[in-house]
Amino acid sequence: MVGRGLDESEESRYIQGLAQVIAGESPNRFFQMGQAPDVLRMVGMQDVRVSIHGDVLYKAMADFLHLPKRSNKNRHNINPEAMRQIPAQMNDPVAVFATRNPRTQERAFAMLTSLSETDLFTQKEKPLLVALHLETTHYGERVADVKSVHGRRPSQIQTDLDWNLLYWHTEKGQQLSEIFGLQLSPVISAQADLSERDFMTEHDLRQYVKGEIPAPLPLKLPDISRLCPRDIGKQVYELINGDLNRLDAVIAALEKKGYSFDAARLNGVPDHPATMKEAFGRAIRLLPQHLQHAPKQERSR
Structure with a gap:
């Protein structure tokens, strides 16, 4: 299904950065991951390079690898083996949600994977999310930066499904919903007319990769009868x-x-x-x- 996107090879710069962190280093640089995956471009991201900073890799595995506490903020407990799969997961995610870059207020994206993070306090698994923001380099180039890789509570994922869904892989999504007890609306669970959808699916992605532009999705408005x-x-x-x-x-x-x-x-x-x-x-x-x-x-x- 995937036509282009992030480098999934063992020789990629992403894997090089991951290896440095696993070895206990703290690389202060960006690692190129490839071009924006087809699924992101289909839902509105520009065709830009995707990169991740060494600090994001460090924080993602800090608690799992017992890395020195440079700060207690945003440390995560993600298994390095799960982190190795991130490029492949981003190329073919479970879901894509619309978010905002809090600094610029520009549109941003979050990708739901089929991976998980073990919560250190509850020992429960949390679905793993990858957050991306569009940024502008000192040279004026637009790039997509991975700002965070982190587990998210099922209740938070449920909110994203209800309000922010842009793309949904029906088979992967059904499996994930059964694991984490997510409540899927009839539209998401494919029990309703496709014309009611306001998100895209893997069927649309296959069309997009072939060069066939998916039909525009209708917009569903909430009750606005009492609003000016x-x-x-x-x-x-x-x-x-x-x-x-x-x-x-x-x-x-x-x-x-x-x-x-x-x-x-x-x-x-x-x-x-x-x-x-x-x-x-x-x-x-x-x-x-x-x-x-x-x-x-x-x-x-």
């Missing part, structure tokens, strides 16, 4: 995670709810969540036939 356009705009922007490539889906979904969306209102608006949310609110208008039922918008004092 300003608040609807904020919710819609967050729902698409700032991806302006989904404006056609936004327009179609809002029309079904009785609203129009004037995309021209976004022209010249700085690409930042705060300004974009306001612009989305200004772009939304209730269609004439629905005006009498519109909720009142409070005036600012």
Whole structure:
């Protein structure tokens, strides 16, 4: 299924960095992993290089290898053998979630793997997640940095499934959900009409790798009947995670709810969540036939 992506070989720079940490070293440099996997590009990531810093590798295995405590912050208990599988897991993950880079507020991604981390306190297994942020180098090049490899509580994964899902591998996902007791909605568990999906699957990925662009997914809106356009705009922007490539889906979904969306209102608006949310609110208008039922918008004092 995978057409291109991260280097999975034993001679890769990633494996070299891993070996240095396992040997007790603390490499203060980035290790190139390859190009963004097909699955990430399919859900909206740019075609960029992916790298991981030695510090991230160190923290991921620090407790398992009993490495010196340079800091107690963000230390993890991940088996080196699991870490060796990270490139392959990222090339063909269980799921991809939409997140945010807390520093820049730009869209970011988290990849759910079929690996796990043993919690030191509870001794329970936690699904292993890989978090990536888009960054800009000193030379102006856009790259994707792996910011963390860590176990995540099943309850947190459940929240991501309910609200942030971009991609789901149906077979792997079913197996993982049975292991960790995740509750899958009918849409995710493939018991509903595919037209109801607002995420992609391995079927879409196969199409993408072949050069066949998957059909755009419909956008499912929550209940917005009691919201004014300003608040609807904020919710819609967050729902698409700032991806302006989904404006056609936004327009179609809002029309079904009785609203129009004037995309021209976004022209010249700085690409930042705060300004974009306001612009989305200004772009939304209730269609004439629905005006009498519109909720009142409070005036600012």
